[in-house]
Amino acid sequence: MNNELQHRHPIQEDPWSSLKAFTTARIALGRTGTAIPLREVLAFKLAHAHARDAVYSKLDITLLMEQLQPFHTGTLLLHSSAADRQEYLQRPDKGRRLDADSIKTLRTLPAALLQKDVAVIIADGLSATAMNIHTLPLLTQLLPLLKAVGISIGPICLTEQGRVAIGDEIGELLKTKMTLMLIGERPGLSAADSMGAYLTFNPRVGNTDEARNCISNIRQEGLQYDTAAGKICYLLQEAIRLQLSGVGLKDNYESRERLE
Template identity: 55%
Template sequence: MEYEKNTWDFLNQFTQARIAIGRTGTSLPTHFLLHFRLEHAKARDAVYSILDKNKIKRDLLPSFTIFDLQTQAQDRLTYLKNPNQGRRLSPTSQELLQKNTNHLLSHEVVFVIADGLSATAVNAHAAPILNQVIPYLQAKKWEVAPICLVEQGRVACADEIAVLLKAKIAVILIGERPGLTAADSMGIYLTFQPSIGTTDERRNCISNIRPEGLTYPLAQAKIVYLLEMIKNKQLSGVALKDEEDLPTADFIKEIM
């Protein structure tokens, strides 16, 4: 039996939100109910997905130096139940960075990749973003620290990494909390002069990075725009007024 259509059907071309799904009697059509359950399962799976370090390393440009790190959350259940343990590095990871830090050298920016609440997202989207952004910045003479790949990481783990690597700006690419239409959404947080205990009002966020959301070229251009703003104004977060809604076409071409 075909579901009963309604006058909102045309809106489906503009959004993935569940609108105009029709009905069969007083219930949802079976295929929409099954689709809802599938999307719910994808969201649950994303929360428990595993950071595929080998895939990300293969996808990143071979010229990049990468550090493998772990937070104090040794497993997924600990990560979910004890958020603070996902904000601090394990002693082994702290020691690794301390041993590999040139204390006479500082960096302008460090890029961190962390699983967050959807490793599915960063497994797919982190490398394509950084493969364009980092070479662009290096060509502009930015001092870029080695990439840090963090298991069981939350946003604040990038603050400690920046402190240990003496980086002025921390940029973390992290899996966002999955939604029922977006189990693979990646977010990016940028923080100027981060320190352990930095609070979220000092961060700038770029959200919903995925092919069906904010596309790679737009996200890449937005990162560079914000980094240049942060560097020029020496601040980030609510004090930094983002005057550009979306990057211009010319700016995107320059990034690419």
């Protein structure tokens, strides 16, 4: 019976199936009869499950603290004013501000840890899975580049239940020239583990998104760690040189590489 049904409704490939070699997007699914093939339906359900898992995933604090220790920058554990994941998802505003304990931690730091060029912040965002996977490989590439060009960084801030704008408050309290927010991006149905990097010059509470530069899709199947690290280092240098970030700061990193 199964063989008979398979013969009556074979999977018909789309003419553009060859394009699947260039993207992980869900294209050229084919059809069987008037329906999407069962394998594609099941793959969609699996991708959706991975995306949901990523949204509710947690930072592996123990692992990340161990991985960050060799960088000798010091690590601070901070938390937004969102008490838990449910509140974080329902109240985006609370993910943008620190809780009272975290504010106290930053305000009582010794002066030697303040007024650095860049505050590096690691936040779960909407995919802690991404941060657990990509933080160490990216920083292994990035931090030596920053050191080589003379950019100083303060203690790395591990921030739970954080959104992008929480970096403004952290940078303001640390009195840094810039913030570099590494955060788990909203998972899609082709990538549940994508990291984003947001750069903001003169971080202050109340900054809006046009004041930031974003580098997205940092992952093994997307923007490679070495390229992402190079872009971030370039943009940080240019932001400090020009005293700005956001729409006024252009990413000419690839153009510069071609000239070299």
